[in-house]
Amino acid sequence: MNELREVAVTVNGTVYDERVEPRLTLADFLRHSLGLTGTHVGCEHGVCGCCTVRLDGAAVRSCILFAVQVDGHRIETVEGLADGESLHPLQEAFSDHGALQCGFCTPGFLMTAIEFLERNPEPDEDAVRDALSGSLCRCTGYQSIVAAVLDAASRLRQGA
């Protein structure tokens, strides 16, 4: 039962090759096997959204996927957002709008929002609230997060 499986996966452009137990979740794999601790685990049952990463571009819950499932796939995490010293416009907007406090839910919001903005570059507030409704934040009351995403949409449209 404790057979190990080979997983070769590209995370933020880097190829990793690891042997894992099948029961290892993608979140635990990223955090503890690869040391990419920016992806957070808030509920381990797919509700809170803290662990959201992108799998082949799609925002998904990494706590209810298994590492063995991403063999041969491409993952993006919060660590891959900034371009060196430059934060991503969405990250900038989060800071400008006070859209984070403790920062625990933030990576999940960022990964969810970026995927959303790619599909929907000119959203209104309702669409943003709807798109982010699967992510929980206990600190901000969401108003600042929604404002930041709308602002980021505008910055991205202007090619900021």
Place this chain on the structure above:
Amino acid sequence: MDRMETPPLAKERTDGHDEPSPVSPRRLVGRSVRRLEDPRRLRGEGTYVDDVHVPGMLHATVVRSPRAHARIRSIDATEAKAAPGIVAILGARELGGDLRPIPVRLVPDERLLRYLQRPLATNRVRYVGEPVALVVARSRAAAEDAAERVEVDYEPLPPVTDASSAPPAPLFDHTPDNLASLIEEAFGNIDAAFARAERVVRLAFRTGRHSAVPMETRGLVAVPDRGAAEGRGRLTVWGPTKVTHFNRSVLAAMLGWPEHRIRLVEPDVGGGFGARGEFYPEDFLVPCAALRLGRPVKWIEDRVEHLSAINHSREQRYELALALDSDGRFLGLRAEIVNDMGAYLRTHGTVVPGLSAGMLPGPYEMQAYRCRVRCVLTNKTPTGTYRAPGRFECNAARERLIDRAARLTGIGRMDLRMRNLVRPERMPFARGTSILGEEVVYDSGDYPAALAEAVALSGFRMSVPDAVPGAGARAGAGSASGDAPEARPESRAGSAANAVPVAPARESGARAESGTRSDGGSYGREEPGRYRYGMGLACFVEKTGTGPFEGARAFLDRSGALVVATGAADLGQGLETCLAQIAGDALGVDHAGITVRHGDTDLIPHGVGSFASRGTVMAGNAVHEAVSELRTRVLERAAARLGVPPGDLAIGPGGLVRGTGGRSCTLAELAAEPGLEMVRYFRCEQMAYSHGVTVARVKVDTATGLVVPERIWLLYDVGRVVNPSIVAGQIEGGVAQGIGGSLLEELRYDDTGQFLSGSFMDYVLPGTTDVPTILHRDLGRSPSPRNPLGVKGAGEVGIAGVGGAVANAVADALADAEREDDELPLTPERVWKRVRCNPSPQTPAAAAAGGRNPV
């Protein structure tokens, strides 16, 4: 232009104070500077406790009771000990004599000692989730594999699930009635007040059990030095927060280790809100296991165990009676409160019910008050503080009582409050009660002005249209009319020419009344009379800045950079930035280059911590004092070096100390020699009191019972503001949590004591579409006279009044404010039952003609 009339999403966040700062001409204080914490947290580079990795680390999980009340006949770990990867199983038998009760942190009371919790149940479990054993293995998964195989034989005992009815069994044999404590607060002659009353208004009110539920669960990594298992070296524990110095003392006492050989370190923390960071059973078990095994041990609480393990809060029942004279003046208030404490008393002892008893009179004058709180033990998770503990509850009960009084007396809701609010000329105002062992004396504040402003801001007296499909006008939110507030009763849609239609300003996609996205939504179809709109408000006073002291150590490192360390904690609220702003102003340097350290017991010998909205007040003033004195030393040293009087020197950008005549030196040059270091403890014997008014507008779907909060307004005064953006975040986050406690969140048990809220599918936290637009404004009139910076705490202001405002808004919408009882959370099913039991006779037309609760 009124800043709150701008669209909320374009909210100005960089406003400063106009008056000159007494601290420094640089005036970092008062500006919404970007948070220093942000870059690392945005990049995923924060270090939260589960990010701490130590070589050779083992992993623990806790075996918890599945029973509410039972005797433990036996624990059989034979099979578990054979599980792959298992290292140790520690039960009460193994830990035996080490299992001392966890002491009370605040206001210790010897009479409470016999209700304290030990880290493991010894021979009896008293709630679902109570720790029974600790399993340590080579991975968390292996620990869980073994934990599944621990066989515990329980002999069931009758569960106690209702604090208000006669108990079927005692939790502790020495206390047959399960009454752990009886708290009494009183002033004035209550009997005389009621004897004189023109009218007595009663209300039964209940607040539901819920809690903080931060997004990061708790966790610990205990790292013993080599040799620690034999009693040598030190023990380092990562993960404590909030009150690390106190927790170190407790851990030392419980382990029988000297304090100086224990270091507690606070990492980045994913929210606390009162519940996280207290000393819990695991805070002993994990370090204890690490010492016994001589290996680092990590324990990360999972969400399911979190919901039954972390302090619950808020479960109170009120029986209130308010005596009024013929002018509507409050003569006296009588309160009987039952506080469901859960199965044990934890570190807060009876602080929460004590806060309810001490703060229930709120911002109102009254001649007499008598309150009794029965603190009753039940077979549920033990309770503690959660943001605005005791006040979310008592504010809601009191404000709902006042609306009932308004309804029954015919005096307007606002007018009744205005007649009774403590007036500014009465400050400082001795409340006549005490909390946390301290007399309550409000320091400053203009409560009537706050109410007047809140009414103007929210358009509280303006009409609220009854289901106007397609009404698209934004909230007027202002004083369209200069009429005295009581001059005109609220009128319905369009019935008054100058009534500003207060239509939904933000309809989320989930709730839009038209458009494809609304198809199938929880929000139903518009039909005449189906939706009812209401507004409610709540006035409150918040205690902040609890003493007795906090410290700051400030020094210049060899590069000339300022480092500030404090015993206060940062659980995500932005304390690092606030302290850097204060320190930057005090020294005269930019905040961005300042390092703020906190929550590490090795940094500073004494610390109290972050709770009760005290961080900025206590640590802020300590930092101000320490750095101000450090600046004096810096200038003295520079003066000697440059040969100019200190008074002619200024510290400028880049850490350049300039004198008149062009002579200058750098901070780095000055810091090359030791001595530029300062430790100061700021002491404050009296708390600072913030205050505010919360207004809620709700839409109630009478068909489903769904209450949609459409908008929340908050007018507050938190004294001098260090960082408006951070305060805004505290306000908005607090409001959102208040929405949760008012409408969504409830930790529920069935009548066998089984816990029904053990996952995020069962415990409903507010999401993006549940929290409305929040408009808030700082009255900014009342700096605290009790500290040099003039600051008051802001952390709990957002949540304090939400329950009362929402309960009143729903009663307003349903036109049943006269009902004798009310409760929170107002879940759809409860509201539906309420509508069904008491269908309002009003047609929309009749409602339009009046008949609402008077303003």
Place this chain on the structure above:
Amino acid sequence: MKPAPFAYRDPDSVDEVLALLAEHGDDAKLLAGGQSLGPMLNMRVVSPEFIVDLNRVKALSRRGTSADGGFAIGALVRQAELEDDPAFAVAQPLAAAALPWIAHRPIRNRGTVAGSLVHADPAAEWGGIILALDARLAIRRAGAPPREVEAENFFTGILETAVEAEDLLAEIRLPPWPDGARWGFREFARRRGDFALAGVACRFEVDGAGRCRSVRIGLVGVGDTAVRARLAESVLEGEPPGAELFAAAAAAVGKEVEPLDDGHASAAYRRHLAEVVVADALAEAWEQDGRDEG
């Protein structure tokens, strides 16, 4: 909250999947999107010996118009693929309208229609949808001919369906959308994306004489399984649509459903909510101009 150990198999053909199921049966669980199975594994509500991952079986990802003009949804088709597919919105307006109400986008990005159906949470939207659409469920088993189950025979009990331990739900077959059919979808949940306390997918046509025909009402959240509201359908069938008729149909729903008392809502409240959502959904359907543009 870590899953118990399991052996992992990721075959790349349907035949291999069927062979593994034949061999391991009750000891194996199929993994498609994993959005229901994942939490259950983490909580150790289920601890199968084998996980058979379908994600490498390309043949199961097919979706599109079938020979009969209907729409076929393979076992691996994700909810978000349908949500983003303009052809699906045109072909199946009722199902397309319901999709955004299923959980949240990151869940729909991974979750599959087949997985939701086989998990058979009584509140899951797809239960009501397949009942309202007269869908057929194509099931495969090693050594047996492929079989089709009608939607109304699919759900057999709480979290149980006609798909047995050795079976694979290979495809969901939605019949062609009838010209001029009207539809409504409504659900009531505590919070956006949560399982509904009551929900309904309905459709009907209006014949030349102005009477309701081919009425289908699929309810979720109000019993052990998703159910057809047959009594309400019969109230509507052959009658001219209108507010009074819809009210009568809603009242019929209240009589025929048998909701459960549980931690989320009382039976009485769920029954009432069923009436509300049905009345709303019927009125919504009636207000449409027949064929919807999607």
